[in-house]
Amino acid sequence: MKGFSWSRWIGIMLKEFIQLRRDRLTFGMIIGIPVMQLMLFGFAINSDPKSLPTAVISADNSSLARSIVAGLKNSGYFRIVREISSEAEADRQITEGEVQFVVHIPENLARRVVRGERPALLIEADATDPSATANAVSALSGIGRTALAREFTGPLARLAPLPDPLDIRVHRRFNPEGVTQYNIVPGLLGVILTMTMVLMNGLAMTRERERGTFENLLATPAQPVEVMTGKLVPYILIGLLQVSLVLLAAHFIFHVPMQGSLLAIYAVVLLFIAANLTLGITFSTLARNQLQAMQMTFFYFLPSILLSGFMFPFRGMPGWAQVLGNLLPLTHFLRLVRGLMLKGSAAAELWPDIWPLLAFMLVVMAAGLRFYRRTLD
Amino acid sequence: MSAGDLAIDVQQLNKHFGDKHVVKDLSLSVRRGEIYGFLGPNGSGKTTSIRMLCGLLTPDSGSGTCLGHDVIRDTAAIKREVGYMTQRFSLWEDLNLRENLDFIARMYGMRERRRAVDEALENLGLAARQKQLAGALSGGWKQRLALAACMLHKPRLLLLDEPTAGVDPKARRDFWQAIHELAADGISVLVSTHYMDEAERCHRLAYIAYGNLLASGTAASIIEQQKLxxxxxxxxxxxxxxxxxxxxxxxxxxxxxxxxxxxxxxxxxxxxxxxxxxxxxxxxxxxxxxxxxxxxxxxxxxxxxxx
Structure with missing residues (x-):
């Protein structure tokens, strides 16, 4: 960037720090919002999503096995997206969140049913978001019986009166007890950061405009890039402070497990903070006063909460809503942070949700620099 | 008079806000070391004119130079060499005096920042109150602080927009004393005001009303021209x-x-x-x-x- 001055950049950053330190209300908000939201959202939020993506590993190609798969489909809860052959592949799919369930159909299923052996049907469920899987799981036991009832005709009719021809075992992965807080608390990280980062930074610039100090800033040789990025730094630190608060609460109050590395979590958090801050500062270049900046923040905040999978299971939404949801940074951040905390995802598994964050940030930053007013026109 | 002797030399500047024509064909020349008074009723386009001169507003048409830099293209160079004091106090009220001056010094990339700030505080007579928040100062002290801030980087041209509005007579006199000393050192000053006694202290004057420049010259020549x-x-x-x-x-x-x-x-x-x-x-x-x-x-x- 032509004429970028680190000295000016540091000056802007220091000024922002000093002003922030003297602004008691904002400071209270930084601590108050995470604490309050943690307390409020400790309660579960439930829903009943259907058509959850499901993979099938079938070691048995009998008509009976096919009826079971058809039965799963007919229940409405399961949408069979693919048939896979290896256990490793199944594991990868569920860890990356490609599918919500993996149905394992064991060898010789049909023969063993006919013999009345009650063979086990294993269903792995991604239970990071327990509300997303709960109803599907409870529908399972009925499926076995109704799906097979049609097969039990003729010589097999003797099997029909048996209580349950299959032994359906559900393996809840990543969150075996289905604790809602495991899902909500990591999600709160994202919600709190979205709210405070966009808002505070949105106010930072419009405050200058409202108090008339922007004219003074404009009259100096300070460059837009210096002003925009210099103002970000203090908020990045605040964001990290909030994250630490929530993580501590997650560990000590809600006992959320921590599968991934703390370092990776902070790295992902930094990326997410940066994306939100650039949005905030872009809002503030568009808004004429603090009230408008606040309105824009809420306009953005509401869909973030509703469509990101924080409030309602992402897979429970119609396709168009999922497309919208995928445009929001919070959606990707939630997958990343839940993946890291509950699944211990590896870097390669995170990439599909990292690049959308980067892309979002670049687009928004470009817009911000485009709309930053170098003059008072 | 060669162009090099002029601190401000602009021709036919125009500015519209929406369909309001705020400044009409403004031509102005201010010599180096001159105190140039800018007068006119409220809403006459004085502030807009000053903002165009220091690069805060882009003129819709017109041309000219400010300290030899083009007012349309070289606004970055103009900002480095001009000190602009806004009509409304525009320093940071939640920073203390030293922090305000220090911030301004950083924005201009000044070397020996600390010494410059120390000197400015000393000259202001505010060294003892440097830890006070700017918002807690009285009107007169705010003006002084603002003047000190816009002179901190040793500009060659000062643009002062109603610098003494609401300031008591003693403070006004001190203020003008300081302006004359600066002019004697070769700094050019364009100052807008509503006070006639201040107008009379300027070397030359311009009178602008509803966007039009109606008269300019020395006080005596303006009086002469009007034949009243x-x-x-x-x-x-x-x-x-x-x-x-x-x-x-x-x-x-x-x-x-x-x-x-x-x-x-x-x-x-x-x-x-x-x-x-x-x-x-x-x-x-x-x-x-x-x-x-x-x-x-x-x-x-x-x-x-x-x-």
Whole structure:
């Protein structure tokens, strides 16, 4: 960037720090919002999503096995997206969140049913978001019986009166007890950061405009890039402070497990903070006063909460809503942070949700620099 | 006079806000080391003009230079060499005095920042109160701080937008003292004001109303140009007299000045005749005086308001 001055950049950053330190209300908000939201959202939020993506590993190609798969489909809860052959592949799919369930159909299923052996049907469920899987799981036991009832005709009719021809075992992965807080608390990280980062930074610039100090800033040789990025730094630190608060609460109050590395979590958090801050500062270049900046923040905040999978299971939404949801940074951040905390995802598994964050940030930053007013026109 | 002697040299600057034509064909030249007064009623385009000169607003049309830099293209260079003091206090009220000055010094990338800030605080006489928040200062002190801030980077041109509005007479006198010292050092100053006594302290003046530059030059030449004749009348019942004068031939304006009335008009003979008629049988004392700047500016202002 032509004429970028680190000295000016540091000056802007220091000024922002000093002003922030003297602004008691904002400071209270930084601590108050995470604490309050943690307390409020400790309660579960439930829903009943259907058509959850499901993979099938079938070691048995009998008509009976096919009826079971058809039965799963007919229940409405399961949408069979693919048939896979290896256990490793199944594991990868569920860890990356490609599918919500993996149905394992064991060898010789049909023969063993006919013999009345009650063979086990294993269903792995991604239970990071327990509300997303709960109803599907409870529908399972009925499926076995109704799906097979049609097969039990003729010589097999003797099997029909048996209580349950299959032994359906559900393996809840990543969150075996289905604790809602495991899902909500990591999600709160994202919600709190979205709210405070966009808002505070949105106010930072419009405050200058409202108090008339922007004219003074404009009259100096300070460059837009210096002003925009210099103002970000203090908020990045605040964001990290909030994250630490929530993580501590997650560990000590809600006992959320921590599968991934703390370092990776902070790295992902930094990326997410940066994306939100650039949005905030872009809002503030568009808004004429603090009230408008606040309105824009809420306009953005509401869909973030509703469509990101924080409030309602992402897979429970119609396709168009999922497309919208995928445009929001919070959606990707939630997958990343839940993946890291509950699944211990590896870097390669995170990439599909990292690049959308980067892309979002670049687009928004470009817009911000485009709309930053170098003059008072 | 060569272009090098001019701190500001702009021609035909225009600015619109929406369909309001705020500044019309403004041409202005300010010499180096000159204190140039910028006068005109509220909303006449003074602030907009000043903002165009220091790169805060882009003129819709026109051209010119400020300290030799193009006012349209070289705004970055202009910002480095110009000190601009806004009409409204625009330093950070939640920073203390030292922090404000230090921030400004950083923005201009000053070397030996600390010493410059120390000196500025010392000159202001505020070294002892440097930890006080700028928002807690009284109006007069805010103006001084703002002036110190806009001079911190040793600009060659100061643009001061109503720097003394709401400041007490003693502080105003000190302020002008400082401005004259700066001018003596070769710094050029463009200052907008509503005060006539301040106008008279400027080397040259420009009078702008509703976007038009109506008069410019030294105070004496502006008075000369307008060719007004003014009578001063004192005595009893001036209010009744003022009523009577209204609409008489030659009378353009009647302005009370303390215990006297100034009666001014452009038609010298008609006014003299009117005065003679009134003076015949009254106890009031009439006297022909030299019109002052204020008479001239009020005449200019009323002239444009009517047109």
């Amino acid at each position: 004749s003014t009578w001063s009348v004192s005595g009893a019942d001036l209010a009744a007299l003022a009523q009577q004068l209204q609409g008489m031939p030659g009378v353009a304006q009647i302005t009370p000045f303390g215990n006297t009335l100034h009666v001014t008009g452009r038609d010298e003979q008609a006014l003299a005749a009117s005065v003679a008629r009134l003076a015949e049988n009254s106890a009031q004392r009439w006297e022909r005086i030299q019109p002052g700047l204020e008479d001239v500016f009020i005449a200019l202002m009323e002239g444009t308001a009517q047109s």
